[in-house]
Structure formats: C-alpha cells, structure tokens
Amino acid sequence: MDLTKIQDENRRRLAVLLNNVPHNENPPDWKKVTTLAVGGLTDIGFSKITNQLLIISHSGRSLVNCSNGEKIARDYDEYGDWYDAINLTSQGIGSVASEIIMIAGLNGGGLPTCNQYRECLELTSLQWPINDIYFCPNGKSVLIEHLQTNCCRIFSDHVLCYGFSWDGRFIAIATSSDVTIWRRLE
Structure with a gap:
C-alpha cells in the first residue's frame, strides 16, 4: 500500500470521527462572553495577576x-x-x-491548552487553512472515538492563537481580525 493511499484513508477516518462531534458555542460549564473586532490583531496574552486579556494589534494595545x-x-x-x-x-x-505579559500570535508562542480542571482545547485542520477548536472535558479527546463524549467544536476559522488563562477560568481564541472570550461558570 503506498503512502498516499494510507494518508487518504487516515484523512477519511479522521473526518468521520470529527463529524460525530457536535458544535456548541457554549460547552458545559462555560459561557461565551464576547467577540471583539480587532483589525490587524497580532498577539494576545493573559495577565497572570488579573482576569484581563492584553490584545495587541497594528494600531496599539487594548486591555479587556x-x-x-x-x-x-x-x-x-x-x-x-x-x-x-x-x-x-x-x-x-x-x-x-x-x-510583563507572555504573548502568543504572529511570531509564535502559546497559551495553555489545558487547565487545572483537566479541560483541554484541541485544534484540527481538516479543511486547512480553516482550523477547528474543540473543547474536551476531563480525560476526553475528539481524536479518540471512545473518548469523545461531551466534547464539542466551539470555533471554526483561521486561528492565530488560542488557549486558557493562567488561572484556567477563561478561554481566548484570536484570528487576525477578532478575539472571542469564554468564561467558566462558577
């Protein structure tokens, strides 16, 4: 069996697996707070001290x-x-x-993709350059069939960066033109 055929079969298997995961803008125990338009967005970073997000664009900085x-x-x-x-x-x-805030964006970097509640964010790119971000509760994964329970797709777009805040209570996903924020319900 040639490599191309194996890759095609794996891609089809993965597509079937991911198509079984529902889309849910608000995963269990989470609520979408806002989507902010930010032209020329380049980087984001969470404060380690407060529940605030620094957004950097070609026209300056905002704190949210x-x-x-x-x-x-x-x-x-x-x-x-x-x-x-x-x-x-x-x-x-x-x-x-x-x-001094650690940032992620055009030059690389990264935000935490798991939090202390053992919730994780997983990124796939079956329709590259479109990325899908999946929310996975404790011990779950969209990439393993028997572990998909309660996982959901929360975002689909050209993702610049994504991740949890340092205290694990917020999620931010940024594109080059906006940032979406979720908060964990207490």
Whole structure:
C-alpha cells in the first residue's frame, strides 16, 4: 500500500470521527462572553495577576476584562520598547502596566491548552487553512472515538492563537481580525 493511499484513508477516518462531534458555542460549564473586532490583531496574552486579556494589534494595545468583555484600557502606540517579539512578551497597560505579559500570535508562542480542571482545547485542520477548536472535558479527546463524549467544536476559522488563562477560568481564541472570550461558570 503506498503512502498516499494510507494518508487518504487516515484523512477519511479522521473526518468521520470529527463529524460525530457536535458544535456548541457554549460547552458545559462555560459561557461565551464576547467577540471583539480587532483589525490587524497580532498577539494576545493573559495577565497572570488579573482576569484581563492584553490584545495587541497594528494600531496599539487594548486591555479587556474577561468577565464581561469590557475594554478597560487602550493605547495607540503601534510598536515600541514595550513589545518583545523575540521573547514573546509585552508590557501591560492600564491596571497591569507594571506586568510583563507572555504573548502568543504572529511570531509564535502559546497559551495553555489545558487547565487545572483537566479541560483541554484541541485544534484540527481538516479543511486547512480553516482550523477547528474543540473543547474536551476531563480525560476526553475528539481524536479518540471512545473518548469523545461531551466534547464539542466551539470555533471554526483561521486561528492565530488560542488557549486558557493562567488561572484556567477563561478561554481566548484570536484570528487576525477578532478575539472571542469564554468564561467558566462558577
């Protein structure tokens, strides 16, 4: 059997497996807070101190309260010594101005893909360049047939970066034009 035939069979098997997973904008115990339009979005990063998300774009930085989706700080500096593309960090603004925030986006990096509740986010790209993000509860996976129970697809688009906040209570998924935020229900 040649490699191309094996790859095609595996792709078909994976497509059938993923088509069995339902789409649900609000996974169990989670609620979508907002989707914010951000032209030229390049990076995002969660504060490790607060429940705030730093959003970086070609026209500056915004700070968003993840609990309610409210923008609480904004600047219009395109880039400056506050941005470090090599170490993937940015100086915060507003209430987190003294914090160096780890970022993910165009230059790489990553946010946590699992949290302390053992919930995970899994990315697939069957229809590349479109990416699908799946929410998987404790011990589950969309890629293993008998472990798909309660998994759901929460997002489908050209994903720039995604992940949980450092305290595991928020999810952010960014594209080059918007960011969507979810919060865990207490």
